[in-house]
Amino acid sequence: MFTIIVLLIAAFVFALCCVGAMIVTVSAASNWPGRLFSYLMWMIVVASVGTIVLSGRVIKMEQQGLVVGLESEVGGTILAKLLLAAIIGISVALCAAWMLIPRKSKARNNSFDRRGLHSPNDIVIAFMIFYVAFSILPFVFGDSHYFHVSLVYPFFVFLALFLWVRMSSGDPVDVVKQCLTVVVLVSLVAAVVVPSLVVQPGYIGLIPGFTTRLWGVTGHANAMGAIACALLTLEAAEPSAKVWIKRCILAAASLALILAQSKTSIVAASFGLLIILSWRLLSNVSAKARVNRTNQAYALSILIVAFSAFLTIGGAWLMFSDTSLLASLERQLEARAVDDLATGTGRTFIWERAIQGGMASPLFGQGPEFWHLENRLRWGLSAAAHAHNLFLQVFSVSGFIGLTALLVFLYFFSRYSIRAAKVTRGGSLAMLAVFFIRSMTEVPIAPNSILGGESLAIMAYFIYAIDRGAKGFHETRAEPTWRNGFVKTAGIR
Known part of the structure; x- marks a missing residue:
């Protein structure tokens, strides 16, 4: 009886704290709207890193294979849940505050309006529709009525970020880059x-000879x-103003990328850097030599051929560089051979299962429960936490409805990235290419996951395209003038 009373009192106090936090959040939204996007992003970083640290995770290789143990105490688990609860509560409060703040106040603080740009309502609406089609509709109309709170709360987190990014008083791309830098350095x-x-x-x-893999303070390598x-x-697309900071970030990111040993990310980063380098080399050659249109077209043709060859060779290496998986499957997936499923060859078996699952319920898919551990064990693919392909993942989970919503969103994402190509001197195209290359063998959009690090990469892709690729009121786009160290009158350095 005493325990029940204590729990009731604790629940009451927690409810009062939540109400107080919402009041404070709404007040902050009215008084400091330009800081809320960065505050929420940093909260996600702190919660993501804190959850991994508090979990007491121990990664080790035993006789039965890779084992990830959690040795956290009860207090650490509760604290990690409180961090997530704080993010959810503040996100919901920010969404509510957005509805309560007068339209004139929002228009006055809108950074897109100040730069002569349209607010990115179309791409935000497209993403939120995709979220509902991927997470909610399969639960309501699909074959499996599995429900978990993680299907709902990320909706408010993403919505809060996309709404308040337009109020950011600083460069939101800088905020995202700083968050990524902290995660890499801490790792x-x-x-x-x-x-x-x-x-x-x-x-x-x-x-060769290197037998470790960096997971960092994220959910997986x-x-x-x-x-x-x-x-x-x-x-590389928008270097820091100080040279030593730029070099440190490039060195740390390169080291973390190599130590993580993710083939897809390495190929994607190489291709993105090639796009940035080629764009700027051609721009410099065109500006200095003042080549005529024929030479420009010739140079562009060479660039396209080089890109195509690089993508073909890189994709072939990515897909078929490791043929040991077939032998591993013949050994009935021995524990130490499970990691081979991470290779391109092994993913073809996973893709086949994803297609079969999607075709079994083509309209609304199988729901997120389709990739749970019990199903994977039954298939003999215990290491395949998802379809290892964005489009097949969406198709297997949410059917053609979710896949259609994804394609609509990617249309807007591509449109924004292409529109920003000149402003970013190829940087937006590089990020777009990185996203699509990762979509071939990974799932770069994980709508039901906020912590673990993947959501930060998602925000890097989309915030960059949204902020740099917004459509101008007139034909000539206004450049952001408040980006210290990045923008001159004539454009981005």
């Missing part, structure tokens, strides 16, 4: 201080690779 430091938390031993990957890839490409 590298943790690899030296507490390697059991962030480093996977006994991994045979890309580097592939998430670490995605963050390092996004940071490397973003820093």
